[in-house]
Amino acid sequence: xxxxxxxxxxxxxxxxxxxxxxxxxxxxxxxxxxxxxxxxxxxxxxxxxxxxxxxxxxxxxxxxxxxxxxxxxxxxxxxxxxxxxxxxxxxxxxxxxxxxxxxxxxxxxxxxxxxxxxxxxxxxxxxxxxxxxxxxxxxxxxxxxxxxxxxxxxxxxxxxxxxxxxxxxxxxxxxxxxxxxxxxxxxxxxxxxxxxxxxxxxxxxxxxxxxxxxxxxxxxxxxxxxxxxxxxxxxxxxxxxxxxxxxxxxxxxxxxxxxxxxxxxxxxxxxxxxxxxxxxxxxxxxx
Amino acid sequence: xxxxxxxxxxxxxxxxxxxxxxxxxxxxxxxxxxxxxxxxxxxxxxxxxxxxxxxxxxxxxxxxxxxxxxxxxxxxxxxxxxxxxxxxxxxxxxxxxxxxxxxxxxxxxxxxxxxxxxxxxxxxxxxxxxxxxxxxxxxxxxxxxxxxxxxxxxxxxxxxxxxxxxxxxxxxxxxxxxxxxxxxxxxxxxxxxxxxxxxxxxxxxxxxxxxxxxxxxxxxxxxxxxxxxxxxxxxxxxxxxxxxxxxxxxxxxxxxxxxxxxxxxxxxxxxxxxxxxxxxxxxxxxxxxxxxxxxxxxxxxxxxxxxxxxxxxxxxxxxxxxxxxxxxxxxxxxxxxxxxxxxxxxxxxxxxxxxxxxxxxxxxxxxxxxxxxxxxxxxxxxxxxxxxxxxxxxxxxxxxxxxxxxxx
Numbered sequence: 001x002x003x004x005x006x007x008x009x010x011x012x013x014x015x016x017x018x019x020x021x022x023x024x025x026x027x028x029x030x031x032x033x034x035x036x037x038x039x040x041x042x043x044x045x046x047x048x049x050x051x052x053x054x055x056x057x058x059x060x061x062x063x064x065x066x067x068x069x070x071x072x073x074x075x076x077x078x079x080x081x082x083x084x085x086x087x088x089x090x091x092x093x094x095x096x097x098x099x100x101x102x103x104x105x106x107x108x109x110x111x112x113x114x115x116x117x118x119x120x121x122x123x124x125x126x127x128x129x130x131x132x133x134x135x136x137x138x139x140x141x142x143x144x145x146x147x148x149x150x151x152x153x154x155x156x157x158x159x160x161x162x163x164x165x166x167x168x169x170x171x172x173x174x175x176x177x178x179x180x181x182x183x184x185x186x187x188x189x190x191x192x193x194x195x196x197x198x199x200x201x202x203x204x205x206x207x208x209x210x211x212x213x214x215x216x217x218x219x220x221x222x223x224x225x226x227x228x229x230x231x232x233x234x235x236x237x238x239x240x241x242x243x244x245x246x247x248x249x250x251x252x253x254x255x256x257x258x259x260x261x262x263x264x265x266x267x268x269x270x271x272x273x274x275x276x277x278x279x280x281x282x283x284x285x286x287x
Numbered sequence: 288x289x290x291x292x293x294x295x296x297x298x299x300x301x302x303x304x305x306x307x308x309x310x311x312x313x314x315x316x317x318x319x320x321x322x323x324x325x326x327x328x329x330x331x332x333x334x335x336x337x338x339x340x341x342x343x344x345x346x347x348x349x350x351x352x353x354x355x356x357x358x359x360x361x362x363x364x365x366x367x368x369x370x371x372x373x374x375x376x377x378x379x380x381x382x383x384x385x386x387x388x389x390x391x392x393x394x395x396x397x398x399x400x401x402x403x404x405x406x407x408x409x410x411x412x413x414x415x416x417x418x419x420x421x422x423x424x425x426x427x428x429x430x431x432x433x434x435x436x437x438x439x440x441x442x443x444x445x446x447x448x449x450x451x452x453x454x455x456x457x458x459x460x461x462x463x464x465x466x467x468x469x470x471x472x473x474x475x476x477x478x479x480x481x482x483x484x485x486x487x488x489x490x491x492x493x494x495x496x497x498x499x500x501x502x503x504x505x506x507x508x509x510x511x512x513x514x515x516x517x518x519x520x521x522x523x524x525x526x527x528x529x530x531x532x533x534x535x536x537x538x539x540x541x542x543x544x545x546x547x548x549x550x551x552x553x554x555x556x557x558x559x560x561x562x563x564x565x566x567x568x569x570x571x572x573x574x575x576x577x578x579x580x581x582x583x584x585x586x587x588x589x590x591x592x593x594x595x596x597x598x599x600x601x602x603x604x605x606x607x608x609x610x611x612x613x614x615x616x617x618x619x620x621x622x623x624x625x626x627x628x629x630x631x632x633x634x635x636x637x638x639x640x641x642x643x644x645x646x647x648x649x650x651x652x653x654x655x656x657x658x659x660x661x662x663x664x665x666x667x668x669x670x671x672x673x674x675x676x677x678x679x680x681x682x683x684x685x686x687x688x689x690x691x692x693x694x695x
Contacts, residue, residue, distance in 0.1 A: 027631075075534065075537070076537050076538070098601075099534040100534065101505055101532050101534045101535035101538075102430055102505075102507055102532050102534065102535075103501075103502055103505055103532065103535065104535075105435075106430075106435060106436055106437065106464055107464055109435045110435070110436065110463060110464045110465050111465070114465055137631055138631070139629075139630070139631040139661065152578070153578065154576060154577070154578025154579065154582075155576040155577075155578060155579070156574070156575050156576030156578065156579035156629040157576060157578030157579040157581075157582050158578070159579075159629045159631070159660075160579060160582065160629055160682055163629075163660070164681075180577060180578065182430055182432050182507075183430065183432060183435045184435070187433075207578070209577070209578050209581060210581070212432045212433075213432070213433060214432070214433070217433060233582070235577075235578045235579075235581035235582040235585060236581040236584075236585065237585045237588070238581075238584050238585050238587075238588045238594070239581055239584065240566065275589060276585075276586055276589055276682075276683050276686075277582045277586070277682060278681060278682055278683045
């Protein structure tokens with residue numbers, strides 16, 4: 001089963017001729033993903049890693065039946081790329097690009113919602129269903145097929161926790177990095193909903209961080225609608241208020257978005273919260 | 288004329304709508320532009336924010352900016368002299384003073400320039416005509432992260448910190464970008480504010496212009512507080528805060544030339560596109576990715592240590608960047624350095640090489656706890672071990688070792 005991406009996923013990589021596009025389309029194929037096409041305006045007809053490059057997403061769909069997109073194009077052109085994918089009929093758009101202007105993110109996300117398209121990101125590592133497919137930049141070798149659904153706002157911290165779960169002998173159904181920007185296409189609650197319905201997923205690991213109220217909203221959703229056991233880790237317990245900790249979203253402002261408030265909300269919803277990222281597998285084992 | 292022509296000139300084109308705009312444009316053109324790029328947001332000084340309001344047709348009090356008392360030749364009437372700092376609470380700190388004539392204005396400016404307001408030193412003062420205040424409102428536009436759209440906020444209780452206004456006195460209006468800001472929304476604001484008929488059209492127009500401003504200028508926050516209703520029935524922005532989304536600077540070259548006030552280390556880090564935050568401990572943390580860096584800080588804390596510097600290399604594990612980070616770390620003078628890199632496709636041995644090069648060329652003697660994960664991690668671990676570093680295989684182990692070393 002797994003969620004969002006599987007054996008039927010056929011990826012078009014937007015911006016495949018750039019350094020990131022080339023390296024990660026290769027890594028995605030090594031993971032077992034069907035990367036069927038790439039796009040790069042002005043470079044149609046070329047090949048990257050044996051994958052044909054097209055002028056447009058519409059061509060990638062008509063020639064290669066692409067049904068998911070992975071976007072690596074630079075921020076100034078990213079809104080156009082995402083809207084092109086949505087307009088061409090792609091149903092899963094994964095935006096790896098970071099530093100997308102927030103007004104562009106709002107525009108893309110609202111169009112996607114209206115069209116019933118799932119946008120993951122921007123500024124995210126993408127998602128992976130071990131043994132099936134990966135759309136994004138998560139390192140291949142940390143994964144193992146299993147029953148834990150991982151959802152995270154972070155990038156490398158996700159790798160840390162996925163790696164810990166794998167080293168503990170468990171594996172993942174799907175791991176989704178939803179991205180750390182202020183406006184994301186998909187939030188915790190949408191992914192929790194999918195994991196709750198997914199047969200392969202038995203347990204859920206949620207990785208949050210300070211800033212915003214996404215974790216509190218996730219806690220409310222878990223309380224009402226999630227029966228599967230959930231374990232969480234929240235980064236930024238020791239972050240000082242008012243200092244932006246790298247991510248656009250990671251800031252404690254006006255007393256809101258603290259780790260304490262998130263941990264409290266999650267625990268009240270029956271979620272076990274790990275004190276160290278490496279404790280997540282242990283807590284998963286106890287549930 | 289009300290201007291400060293000796294200051295550097297920045298060319299900006301503004302539509303000439305009103306007489307006051309001419310004055311504002313002069314200020315705009317002849318005054319050093321003021322803004323700070325703090326992290327990924329960029330706050331504008333009040334006078335700069337007001338020039339942008341003006342550009343979008345929202346009235347502001349007439350005024351001008353000076354950097355020293357002798358620049359004042361005349362003031363148009365009773366005025367307020369306001370310190371230009373990017374921090375709240377300047378009124379309480381003595382950063383806003385009334386002035387009835389030129390002498391008083393000069394005196395006020397003399398006391399304000401150089402004033403330290405909660406860590407921010409005022410370099411400029413805005414001299415503005417006093418408003419005949421009948422009522423103070425609040426109007427703001429910000430990003431609603433949960434709803435993933437713009438949010439218009441309005442309150443009849445302006446003039447104070449919006450955080451201290453009770454929630455039933457604030458109207459929050461999410462703006463769906465596919466619907467846009469429509470007259471039915473302004474009608475809601477007008478009725479919520481309880482304004483008389485003669486001001487309702489103007490308020491509706493102000494709301495609409497504020498939303499347009501946020502979109503066109505790529506602002507992530509626009510706040511008019513107070514929005515003054517004058518005794519003669521006009522709506523004027525008494526104060527203004529605008530924060531520009533620095534991710535959108537590529538399409539706003541006019542904001543890109545702003546001077547930054549950063550410590551030399553912060554400025555260096557910014558140039559290298561490295562997130563750098565100074566904290567109060569003695570362990571320097573270098574990691575890649577905000578979440579991982581924060582988790583590293585938290586883990587150190589669990590083992591009794593305290594981080595002194597937070598250095599996020601970002602999504603990359605480029606060895607050149609690692610090298611620059613090591614150099615920054617040396618200057619930040621930490622007792623221990625904890626390097627925690629979780630790489631994707633980059634080879635760990637290349638990263639290790641960057642670290643070793645930095646140690647050699649910069650003669651770094653600080654103990655380094657290194658944990659590098661990714662391709663060729665075993666080779667990297669041996670390289671670092673041979674160079675006298677303390678290798679760690681997991682995050683918790685690394686945090687524990689660094690904490691122990693820092694308490695030694």
